[in-house]
Amino acid sequence: MIVILKQNTEKARIETLIKKFENMGLSCHYSSGAHTTILGIIGDTTRVDIDLVRADEIVEDVKRVSEPYKAVNRKFHPDDTIVRIPVSKGKEVCIGGGFFGVIAGPCSVECVEQIISMAKEVYKSGATLLRGGAFKPRTSPYSFQGLQAQGLELLLTAKQETGLPIVSEIMDLSHLELFRDVDVIQVGARNMQNFTMLKALGQCGKPILLKRGLANTIEEFLMSAEYIMAGGNSQIILCERGIRTFETFTRNTLDISAVPVLNHLSHLPVVVDPSHAAGIPWLIQPLSKASVAAGADGLMIEVHNKPSTALSDGAQSITPAQFNSTMDVIKSQVLFEGKKL
Numbered sequence: 001m002i003v004i005l006k007q008n009t010e011k012a013r014i015e016t017l018i019k020k021f022e023n024m025g026l027s028c029h030y031s032s033g034a035h036t037t038i039l040g041i042i043g044d045t046t047r048v049d050i051d052l053v054r055a056d057e058i059v060e061d062v063k064r065v066s067e068p069y070k071a072v073n074r075k076f077h078p079d080d081t082i083v084r085i086p087v088s089k090g091k092e093v094c095i096g097g098g099f100f101g102v103i104a105g106p107c108s109v110e111c112v113e114q115i116i117s118m119a120k121e122v123y124k125s126g127a128t129l130l131r132g133g134a135f136k137p138r139t140s141p142y143s144f145q146g147l148q149a150q151g152l153e154l155l156l157t158a159k160q161e162t163g164l165p166i167v168s169e170i171m172d173l174s175h176l177e178l179f180r181d182v183d184v185i186q187v188g189a190r191n192m193q194n195f196t197m198l199k200a201l202g203q204c205g206k207p208i209l210l211k212r213g214l215a216n217t218i219e220e221f222l223m224s225a226e227y228i229m230a231g232g233n234s235q236i237i238l239c240e241r242g243i244r245t246f247e248t249f250t251r252n253t254l255d256i257s258a259v260p261v262l263n264h265l266s267h268l269p270v271v272v273d274p275s276h277a278a279g280i281p282w283l284i285q286p287l288s289k290a291s292v293a294a295g296a297d298g299l300m301i302e303v304h305n306k307p308s309t310a311l312s313d314g315a316q317s318i319t320p321a322q323f324n325s326t327m328d329v330i331k332s333q334v335l336f337e338g339k340k341l
Protein backbone atom coordinates (compact mmCIF):
# COMPACT_ATOMS: atom_id res chain seq x y z
CA MET A 1 0.00 0.00 0.00
CA ILE A 2 1.35 3.43 -0.93
CA VAL A 3 0.35 6.42 1.19
CA ILE A 4 1.01 9.81 -0.42
CA LEU A 5 1.38 12.54 2.17
CA LYS A 6 0.39 16.19 1.86
CA GLN A 7 3.22 18.64 1.29
CA ASN A 8 4.86 20.36 4.26
CA THR A 9 3.48 17.95 6.85
CA GLU A 10 5.16 18.16 10.24
CA LYS A 11 7.55 15.30 10.95
CA ALA A 12 5.82 14.52 14.28
CA ARG A 13 2.49 13.86 12.55
CA ILE A 14 4.15 11.57 10.03
CA GLU A 15 5.74 9.67 12.90
CA THR A 16 2.34 9.26 14.55
CA LEU A 17 0.97 7.77 11.34
CA ILE A 18 3.96 5.44 10.98
CA LYS A 19 3.39 4.26 14.58
CA LYS A 20 -0.25 3.51 13.74
CA PHE A 21 0.83 1.17 10.94
CA GLU A 22 3.56 -0.39 13.06
CA ASN A 23 1.01 -1.12 15.80
CA MET A 24 -0.90 -3.10 13.18
CA GLY A 25 2.17 -5.27 12.61
CA LEU A 26 3.16 -3.48 9.40
CA SER A 27 6.40 -1.76 8.52
CA CYS A 28 6.75 1.56 6.71
CA HIS A 29 9.24 2.71 4.16
CA TYR A 30 9.52 6.50 4.28
CA SER A 31 10.61 8.29 1.14
CA SER A 32 10.80 12.05 0.73
CA GLY A 33 11.34 13.65 -2.68
CA ALA A 34 11.46 17.27 -3.78
CA HIS A 35 7.67 17.47 -4.19
CA THR A 36 6.19 14.29 -2.79
CA THR A 37 6.56 12.33 0.39
CA ILE A 38 5.31 8.76 0.42
CA LEU A 39 5.06 5.89 2.85
CA GLY A 40 5.33 2.38 1.47
CA ILE A 41 3.39 0.07 3.79
CA ILE A 42 4.87 -3.40 3.87
CA GLY A 43 3.13 -6.52 5.21
CA ASP A 44 -0.40 -7.92 5.11
CA THR A 45 -2.53 -4.85 4.44
CA THR A 46 -5.80 -6.77 3.90
CA ARG A 47 -7.06 -5.61 7.30
CA VAL A 48 -6.19 -1.95 6.71
CA ASP A 49 -9.27 0.21 6.14
CA ILE A 50 -8.17 2.29 3.17
CA ASP A 51 -10.92 4.88 3.79
CA LEU A 52 -9.71 5.40 7.34
CA VAL A 53 -6.17 6.05 6.08
CA ARG A 54 -7.52 8.42 3.44
CA ALA A 55 -9.45 10.30 6.14
CA ASP A 56 -6.22 11.22 7.96
CA GLU A 57 -5.60 14.95 7.54
CA ILE A 58 -1.98 14.52 6.44
CA VAL A 59 -2.87 12.01 3.70
CA GLU A 60 -3.23 13.18 0.11
CA ASP A 61 -4.05 9.78 -1.43
CA VAL A 62 -3.71 6.03 -0.85
CA LYS A 63 -3.16 3.31 -3.43
CA ARG A 64 -3.35 -0.41 -2.95
CA VAL A 65 -0.61 -2.28 -4.73
CA SER A 66 -1.73 -5.71 -3.52
CA GLU A 67 -5.19 -7.25 -3.56
CA PRO A 68 -7.52 -6.66 -0.58
CA TYR A 69 -8.34 -10.39 -0.40
CA LYS A 70 -6.04 -12.99 1.03
CA ALA A 71 -7.77 -16.33 1.62
CA VAL A 72 -9.03 -16.63 -1.98
CA ASN A 73 -5.82 -15.18 -3.45
CA ARG A 74 -3.72 -17.50 -5.57
CA LYS A 75 -0.57 -15.70 -4.36
CA PHE A 76 -1.03 -17.24 -0.91
CA HIS A 77 -2.43 -20.56 -2.15
CA PRO A 78 -0.88 -21.39 -5.54
CA ASP A 79 -2.57 -24.78 -5.97
CA ASP A 80 -6.07 -25.04 -7.41
CA THR A 81 -8.79 -25.71 -4.87
CA ILE A 82 -10.81 -28.80 -5.67
CA VAL A 83 -14.40 -28.57 -4.48
CA ARG A 84 -15.45 -32.06 -3.44
CA ILE A 85 -19.13 -32.88 -3.34
CA PRO A 86 -19.80 -36.17 -1.58
CA VAL A 87 -22.23 -38.49 -3.33
CA SER A 88 -23.62 -41.73 -1.97
CA LYS A 89 -21.43 -44.82 -1.41
CA GLY A 90 -18.17 -42.98 -0.78
CA LYS A 91 -18.14 -41.41 -4.25
CA GLU A 92 -17.64 -37.71 -4.86
CA VAL A 93 -18.10 -35.20 -7.65
CA CYS A 94 -15.14 -32.83 -8.00
CA ILE A 95 -14.88 -29.41 -9.58
CA GLY A 96 -11.57 -27.58 -10.07
CA GLY A 97 -7.95 -28.71 -10.24
CA GLY A 98 -8.50 -30.55 -13.50
CA PHE A 99 -12.03 -31.78 -12.73
CA PHE A 100 -14.80 -30.35 -14.90
CA GLY A 101 -18.37 -30.25 -13.58
CA VAL A 102 -21.63 -29.81 -15.46
CA ILE A 103 -24.59 -28.54 -13.44
CA ALA A 104 -27.81 -28.87 -15.41
CA GLY A 105 -31.53 -28.81 -14.84
CA PRO A 106 -34.51 -26.51 -14.90
CA CYS A 107 -34.52 -22.94 -13.65
CA SER A 108 -37.32 -23.87 -11.21
CA VAL A 109 -38.49 -27.14 -9.76
CA GLU A 110 -42.11 -27.32 -10.96
CA CYS A 111 -43.47 -30.76 -10.03
CA VAL A 112 -42.20 -34.24 -9.24
CA GLU A 113 -42.59 -35.58 -12.81
CA GLN A 114 -40.74 -32.61 -14.29
CA ILE A 115 -37.74 -32.71 -11.96
CA ILE A 116 -37.34 -36.49 -12.12
CA SER A 117 -37.54 -36.59 -15.91
CA MET A 118 -35.12 -33.65 -16.19
CA ALA A 119 -32.72 -35.30 -13.76
CA LYS A 120 -32.75 -38.53 -15.78
CA GLU A 121 -32.26 -36.67 -19.07
CA VAL A 122 -29.33 -34.54 -17.91
CA TYR A 123 -27.73 -37.53 -16.15
CA LYS A 124 -27.96 -39.56 -19.37
CA SER A 125 -26.19 -36.77 -21.26
CA GLY A 126 -23.36 -36.60 -18.74
CA ALA A 127 -24.28 -33.85 -16.27
CA THR A 128 -22.56 -34.29 -12.92
CA LEU A 129 -24.93 -32.21 -10.76
CA LEU A 130 -28.63 -31.40 -10.92
CA ARG A 131 -29.81 -27.82 -10.52
CA GLY A 132 -33.31 -26.63 -9.67
CA GLY A 133 -34.56 -23.48 -8.01
CA ALA A 134 -36.97 -23.90 -5.10
CA PHE A 135 -36.75 -20.31 -3.85
CA LYS A 136 -36.80 -18.03 -6.86
CA PRO A 137 -35.59 -14.42 -6.95
CA ARG A 138 -38.06 -12.90 -9.42
CA THR A 139 -38.14 -9.31 -10.57
CA SER A 140 -41.92 -9.24 -10.22
CA PRO A 141 -43.69 -10.24 -7.00
CA TYR A 142 -46.49 -11.59 -9.22
CA SER A 143 -44.23 -14.12 -10.99
CA PHE A 144 -43.85 -17.73 -9.85
CA GLN A 145 -41.82 -17.65 -6.62
CA GLY A 146 -40.84 -21.32 -6.56
CA LEU A 147 -42.23 -24.34 -4.71
CA GLN A 148 -39.98 -23.43 -1.75
CA ALA A 149 -39.61 -26.21 0.90
CA GLN A 150 -41.61 -28.63 -1.26
CA GLY A 151 -39.30 -27.84 -4.19
CA LEU A 152 -36.28 -28.90 -2.13
CA GLU A 153 -38.02 -32.16 -1.24
CA LEU A 154 -38.72 -32.87 -4.90
CA LEU A 155 -35.07 -32.22 -5.73
CA LEU A 156 -34.08 -34.78 -3.10
CA THR A 157 -36.44 -37.29 -4.69
CA ALA A 158 -34.75 -36.66 -8.05
CA LYS A 159 -31.38 -37.14 -6.37
CA GLN A 160 -32.49 -40.52 -5.04
CA GLU A 161 -33.64 -41.55 -8.52
CA THR A 162 -30.42 -40.60 -10.31
CA GLY A 163 -27.69 -40.27 -7.69
CA LEU A 164 -26.96 -36.75 -8.97
CA PRO A 165 -25.99 -34.31 -6.20
CA ILE A 166 -28.21 -31.23 -6.12
CA VAL A 167 -27.64 -27.48 -6.31
CA SER A 168 -30.26 -24.99 -5.19
CA GLU A 169 -30.40 -21.30 -4.38
CA ILE A 170 -30.86 -19.93 -0.88
CA MET A 171 -32.58 -16.55 -0.69
CA ASP A 172 -32.92 -16.09 3.04
CA LEU A 173 -30.79 -17.33 5.90
CA SER A 174 -33.87 -18.31 7.88
CA HIS A 175 -34.24 -21.17 5.34
CA LEU A 176 -30.77 -22.59 5.97
CA GLU A 177 -32.09 -25.55 7.96
CA LEU A 178 -34.20 -26.58 4.94
CA PHE A 179 -30.96 -26.92 2.94
CA ARG A 180 -29.41 -29.58 5.23
CA ASP A 181 -29.57 -32.26 2.50
CA VAL A 182 -28.80 -29.96 -0.43
CA ASP A 183 -25.30 -30.77 -1.68
CA VAL A 184 -24.29 -27.34 -3.00
CA ILE A 185 -25.91 -24.12 -1.82
CA GLN A 186 -26.20 -21.49 -4.52
CA VAL A 187 -25.89 -17.80 -3.68
CA GLY A 188 -27.62 -15.98 -6.52
CA ALA A 189 -26.39 -12.87 -8.30
CA ARG A 190 -28.79 -10.70 -6.31
CA ASN A 191 -27.38 -11.91 -3.00
CA MET A 192 -23.70 -11.78 -3.89
CA GLN A 193 -23.21 -8.94 -1.44
CA ASN A 194 -25.55 -10.15 1.28
CA PHE A 195 -22.71 -10.14 3.75
CA THR A 196 -24.73 -11.56 6.66
CA MET A 197 -25.60 -14.54 4.47
CA LEU A 198 -22.01 -14.94 3.24
CA LYS A 199 -20.72 -14.97 6.82
CA ALA A 200 -23.22 -17.64 7.86
CA LEU A 201 -22.42 -19.77 4.80
CA GLY A 202 -18.77 -19.56 5.79
CA GLN A 203 -19.72 -21.72 8.74
CA CYS A 204 -22.28 -24.05 7.18
CA GLY A 205 -19.83 -26.79 6.15
CA LYS A 206 -21.27 -27.17 2.65
CA PRO A 207 -19.91 -26.30 -0.80
CA ILE A 208 -21.16 -22.95 -2.05
CA LEU A 209 -21.80 -21.86 -5.63
CA LEU A 210 -21.32 -18.10 -5.57
CA LYS A 211 -22.72 -16.23 -8.56
CA ARG A 212 -21.28 -12.91 -9.66
CA GLY A 213 -23.59 -9.96 -9.07
CA LEU A 214 -25.29 -8.25 -12.01
CA ALA A 215 -23.08 -5.18 -11.73
CA ASN A 216 -20.14 -6.26 -9.63
CA THR A 217 -16.46 -6.05 -10.42
CA ILE A 218 -14.19 -9.06 -10.26
CA GLU A 219 -12.62 -7.61 -7.12
CA GLU A 220 -16.02 -7.28 -5.41
CA PHE A 221 -16.82 -10.84 -6.50
CA LEU A 222 -13.62 -12.14 -4.92
CA MET A 223 -14.22 -10.08 -1.77
CA SER A 224 -17.59 -11.85 -1.39
CA ALA A 225 -15.84 -15.22 -1.74
CA GLU A 226 -13.36 -13.95 0.85
CA TYR A 227 -16.26 -13.46 3.30
CA ILE A 228 -17.20 -17.14 2.97
CA MET A 229 -13.62 -18.33 3.19
CA ALA A 230 -12.80 -16.06 6.14
CA GLY A 231 -15.57 -17.92 7.98
CA GLY A 232 -13.70 -21.19 7.46
CA ASN A 233 -15.32 -22.57 4.29
CA SER A 234 -12.98 -22.97 1.33
CA GLN A 235 -15.39 -25.09 -0.71
CA ILE A 236 -16.45 -22.27 -3.02
CA ILE A 237 -17.24 -22.42 -6.73
CA LEU A 238 -17.22 -19.04 -8.48
CA CYS A 239 -19.86 -18.62 -11.19
CA GLU A 240 -19.67 -16.04 -13.98
CA ARG A 241 -23.25 -15.52 -15.21
CA GLY A 242 -23.03 -12.36 -17.28
CA ILE A 243 -23.04 -8.75 -16.22
CA ARG A 244 -25.14 -5.71 -17.11
CA THR A 245 -23.77 -3.67 -20.00
CA PHE A 246 -25.28 -1.33 -22.62
CA GLU A 247 -25.88 -4.31 -24.93
CA THR A 248 -29.50 -5.38 -25.13
CA PHE A 249 -29.35 -8.23 -27.67
CA THR A 250 -28.39 -10.67 -24.94
CA ARG A 251 -29.97 -10.78 -21.46
CA ASN A 252 -26.57 -9.91 -19.97
CA THR A 253 -23.06 -9.82 -21.39
CA LEU A 254 -20.98 -12.90 -20.69
CA ASP A 255 -17.70 -11.59 -19.33
CA ILE A 256 -15.60 -14.36 -20.79
CA SER A 257 -12.38 -12.66 -19.76
CA ALA A 258 -13.50 -13.06 -16.14
CA VAL A 259 -12.68 -16.78 -16.49
CA PRO A 260 -8.92 -16.48 -17.09
CA VAL A 261 -8.77 -13.42 -14.82
CA LEU A 262 -10.38 -15.33 -11.92
CA ASN A 263 -8.13 -18.31 -12.62
CA HIS A 264 -5.15 -15.98 -12.47
CA LEU A 265 -6.20 -14.19 -9.28
CA SER A 266 -7.74 -17.03 -7.31
CA HIS A 267 -7.31 -20.73 -6.67
CA LEU A 268 -11.08 -21.31 -6.53
CA PRO A 269 -12.81 -23.17 -9.38
CA VAL A 270 -14.72 -21.10 -11.93
CA VAL A 271 -17.87 -22.23 -13.71
CA VAL A 272 -19.82 -20.35 -16.36
CA ASP A 273 -23.60 -20.06 -16.60
CA PRO A 274 -24.26 -19.24 -20.26
CA SER A 275 -28.06 -19.48 -19.75
CA HIS A 276 -28.43 -16.37 -17.58
CA ALA A 277 -25.61 -14.63 -19.46
CA ALA A 278 -27.20 -15.00 -22.89
CA GLY A 279 -30.90 -15.48 -22.29
CA ILE A 280 -31.06 -17.13 -25.74
CA PRO A 281 -31.01 -20.92 -26.28
CA TRP A 282 -28.94 -20.96 -29.48
CA LEU A 283 -26.13 -19.10 -27.73
CA ILE A 284 -25.70 -21.77 -25.04
CA GLN A 285 -23.54 -24.08 -27.16
CA PRO A 286 -21.12 -21.47 -28.54
CA LEU A 287 -20.77 -19.79 -25.14
CA SER A 288 -20.18 -23.17 -23.49
CA LYS A 289 -17.42 -23.86 -25.98
CA ALA A 290 -15.92 -20.43 -25.36
CA SER A 291 -16.03 -21.05 -21.61
CA VAL A 292 -14.19 -24.36 -21.84
CA ALA A 293 -11.59 -22.77 -24.13
CA ALA A 294 -11.15 -19.88 -21.69
CA GLY A 295 -10.29 -22.32 -18.89
CA ALA A 296 -13.60 -22.80 -17.04
CA ASP A 297 -13.85 -25.67 -14.56
CA GLY A 298 -17.48 -26.24 -15.32
CA LEU A 299 -20.79 -25.08 -16.72
CA MET A 300 -24.25 -24.43 -15.35
CA ILE A 301 -26.98 -24.82 -17.96
CA GLU A 302 -30.77 -24.48 -17.72
CA VAL A 303 -32.58 -27.39 -19.35
CA HIS A 304 -36.36 -27.81 -19.63
CA ASN A 305 -38.38 -30.54 -21.33
CA LYS A 306 -40.85 -27.96 -22.66
CA PRO A 307 -39.31 -24.47 -22.45
CA SER A 308 -42.51 -22.81 -23.74
CA THR A 309 -44.35 -23.90 -20.56
CA ALA A 310 -41.54 -23.30 -18.04
CA LEU A 311 -42.61 -21.35 -14.94
CA SER A 312 -39.37 -19.34 -15.07
CA ASP A 313 -36.63 -18.64 -17.62
CA GLY A 314 -38.21 -20.77 -20.37
CA ALA A 315 -36.97 -18.36 -23.04
CA GLN A 316 -33.34 -19.20 -22.27
CA SER A 317 -33.73 -22.90 -21.46
CA ILE A 318 -32.55 -25.56 -23.87
CA THR A 319 -34.29 -28.89 -24.43
CA PRO A 320 -32.76 -32.21 -23.34
CA ALA A 321 -31.90 -32.93 -26.99
CA GLN A 322 -30.08 -29.60 -27.34
CA PHE A 323 -28.32 -30.25 -24.04
CA ASN A 324 -27.27 -33.66 -25.27
CA SER A 325 -25.70 -32.27 -28.43
CA THR A 326 -23.96 -29.51 -26.45
CA MET A 327 -22.55 -32.17 -24.12
CA ASP A 328 -21.26 -34.16 -27.11
CA VAL A 329 -19.28 -31.15 -28.24
CA ILE A 330 -18.15 -30.19 -24.73
CA LYS A 331 -16.95 -33.65 -23.68
CA SER A 332 -14.25 -33.87 -26.33
CA GLN A 333 -13.29 -30.25 -25.80
CA VAL A 334 -12.89 -30.82 -22.04
CA LEU A 335 -10.66 -33.83 -22.75
CA PHE A 336 -8.64 -31.74 -25.19
CA GLU A 337 -8.10 -29.20 -22.38
CA GLY A 338 -6.70 -32.05 -20.27
CA LYS A 339 -9.58 -32.09 -17.78
CA LYS A 340 -11.76 -34.91 -16.50
CA LEU A 341 -15.54 -34.83 -16.83
Ligand code: PEP
Binds near residue numbers: 189241
Ligand atom coordinates in the same frame (compact mmCIF):
# COMPACT_ATOMS: atom_id res chain seq x y z
C1 PEP B 1 -30.73 -19.02 -11.34
O1 PEP B 1 -29.67 -19.69 -11.31
O2 PEP B 1 -31.84 -19.49 -11.64
C2 PEP B 1 -30.64 -17.56 -11.05
C3 PEP B 1 -31.68 -16.90 -10.58
O3 PEP B 1 -29.44 -17.07 -11.37
P1 PEP B 1 -28.80 -15.60 -11.15
O4 PEP B 1 -28.73 -15.40 -9.68
O5 PEP B 1 -27.48 -15.72 -11.83
O6 PEP B 1 -29.70 -14.62 -11.84
Ligand code: MN
Binds near residue numbers: 276302312313
Ligand atom coordinates in the same frame (compact mmCIF):
# COMPACT_ATOMS: atom_id res chain seq x y z
MN1 MN C 1 -33.02 -19.10 -14.05
